[in-house]
Amino acid sequence: MRLFRTVLPIAFISLFAACGGKAVLPPVADTVPLILAPISNTTTADARGRFREIYCAVREDHGRSLPDDRPCDEALWRLSGEPDASGRPVDLGKSRLNLRVLVVPGLFNDCMEPMVSAFSDALAHLETLGFKTGRIHVEGRSGCARNASLIRDYLLSTALEPGEKALLIGYSKGTPDILEALVAYPEIRPRVAAFLSVAGAVGGSPLADELADFYQSILMHAPAPYCPAGDGAGMESLKPNTRHLWLSKHPLPAGIRFYSLANFAGREEISSVIRPKYDRLARIDPRNDGSVLFYDMIIPGSTLLGYARADHLAVAIPVNRTWPTLSAGILDCNAFPREVLLEAAIRFVVEDLTVTR
Numbered sequence: 001m002r003l004f005r006t007v008l009p010i011a012f013i014s015l016f017a018a019c020g021g022k023a024v025l026p027p028v029a030d031t032v033p034l035i036l037a038p039i040s041n042t043t044t045a046d047a048r049g050r051f052r053e054i055y056c057a058v059r060e061d062h063g064r065s066l067p068d069d070r071p072c073d074e075a076l077w078r079l080s081g082e083p084d085a086s087g088r089p090v091d092l093g094k095s096r097l098n099l100r101v102l103v104v105p106g107l108f109n110d111c112m113e114p115m116v117s118a119f120s121d122a123l124a125h126l127e128t129l130g131f132k133t134g135r136i137h138v139e140g141r142s143g144c145a146r147n148a149s150l151i152r153d154y155l156l157s158t159a160l161e162p163g164e165k166a167l168l169i170g171y172s173k174g175t176p177d178i179l180e181a182l183v184a185y186p187e188i189r190p191r192v193a194a195f196l197s198v199a200g201a202v203g204g205s206p207l208a209d210e211l212a213d214f215y216q217s218i219l220m221h222a223p224a225p226y227c228p229a230g231d232g233a234g235m236e237s238l239k240p241n242t243r244h245l246w247l248s249k250h251p252l253p254a255g256i257r258f259y260s261l262a263n264f265a266g267r268e269e270i271s272s273v274i275r276p277k278y279d280r281l282a283r284i285d286p287r288n289d290g291s292v293l294f295y296d297m298i299i300p301g302s303t304l305l306g307y308a309r310a311d312h313l314a315v316a317i318p319v320n321r322t323w324p325t326l327s328a329g330i331l332d333c334n335a336f337p338r339e340v341l342l343e344a345a346i347r348f349v350v351e352d353l354t355v356t357r
Contacts, residue, residue, distance in 0.1 A: 032244040036295060040081065043301045044260075047348070049083035051305040052076055054351070055344035057090035063340040066125070067321065070337055077264070077307040094130050095350050098164040099193060101126060101133045104151060105316075106172025106201075107234055110140040111227040112317070118171045119198075121318040122342035131346065134158075136168075138177055143233025144246075148181035155181075155188045165193035167349060169342075171316045172291065173238060175200025176246070179299070183250045194257040194349050195299075198342075199289060199308075199315050202260070203296030204243035206284060207277060208235050240296070247300065257353060258302035261345055263315045264294040265333070270311045273330040278311070289315070303352065305345055310336045 039046050056072040063069060105118040123133040136154045138147040155166060170178040175197040182189060236242065252258060264287045270278045274290035281288040288294060291312035298304060308315050311333055320334040 030241055030245065032241070032248045034244065038081075039298075039304060044298060045303040046081075046083055047303050047352075048079075048306045049085050050088075051344065051348050052078075052082070053085050053088075054090050054348050055306075055340065057092065058340050058344045058347065059337075061092050063337060063343075066337060066339045067121070068335040068337045069340075075309055075337055075341070077309055079307060090347070091351065092347070095346075096354055097193070097350050098161060099131070099167045099350070100160065100164055101131055101167050101169060101346060102136050103134075103169045103171065104136045104138060104147075104174035104178050105140075106174050107238070108140040108227060109138065109174075113137075116317060116319055116322040118174075118316045119169070119338060119342055121321055122338045125339035126343060126346065129343065132164075138174070139230035139234075140227055141232060141234045142230030143237040144173070144176045144180045145184075145237075146231045146233065147177040148184050151178060151181040152185040152188050155191050160191060166191055167193055167346070168195045170195065170197045170200050172199055172312065173201050173234065175202055175299070176204075176237065176243060179250075179252070180246070182253055182256060186253065189253055189255060192256050194259065194353060196259045196261065196345055196349060197297070197299055197302070198261045198345070199263050199292065199312055200260065200297050200299065201238055201292050202243065202247075202299050203293070204238045204240040205281075205292050205296065206240060207280060207291065208238035209240065210280070211235060252299070252301060257349070258299045259305055259345070259349055259352075260298045260302045261305045261308065261341075262294050262297035263308035263310050263312075264289045265309055265311045265314075269309065269333050271313060271331045271333040274311060274313065305348060308336070308341055315341070 052072060055076060059069070059072060101123070103119050103123065109118065117135065126133050136151055138150050160166070168178050178195055179202075182192065182195065267275065267278060267282070267286070270290045278288060278290040281290070281293060285293050289310070289312040294307065313319065313331065314334045314336040316338065317334070318338060319331045
């Protein structure tokens, strides 16, 4: 039973990798005009230099002793135009802000829990440093609107300490779930200090166009006792046109800071089971993580932290820690220093919020 619970989501991933035909062109009348521009020509702030400083400081202080250690330049891509290091010291002490780190996972998340879940290793590490953490349970096969309502219910029903606010972390589809919650439910905004997207499907994924019909006709009805069907709109909500239309109509709310941490990997650094998906996306752009293109991971107007050198699962899902045999086979590129990555991201956010308060 334990093996079935864990292998089930991998089976879904394998089926996705094996299927698909012609690319699906969305209705032209529903297409939002898009541009692809350098970050310097947008309202997105480029904080890659400072984030690298913080990441390297965390690694030098205690990260080397944590699992899956990598040198900074092997864990983070250094893309053209990265700002210089600031030279400022990095505060590695207890957070000066009263924040609760809450993770919203991605598609099919409930298939994997409780055997393995997004950032379970990194959250446990944050707890040892005095950070309060938690997880917002959403429906892995439901659409963003349904999950946004679940996020709203969780935030309003959770007792926060006086002065405490939530730092939301969205992984994969968890990112558009959170974005829709923050826009649709203004009553939760006073309880949220910031939102960090990691490998977020901000602009969706072209794979969703290709696989939506297959999912609706076959996989949605597949026997999956640990993955309730929900409203069945999970794949539909990840279509690029769906996400672009939503972004075009919903400006992000003021009063909350937004941060983006993207990732991608070379083909040889993509786990075998999702390499066919990488190849499909590589027809558009080889800078992808096997699920999302690297430029579709950035929240417009957010602060860009950097680009992790990891595939879509390795950046967040610690299969190599939970099922090493499985990791040695089809998930053979799953090792990554997730504890250092998430700690560095949280410390960046805390520093940024402290400076701008």
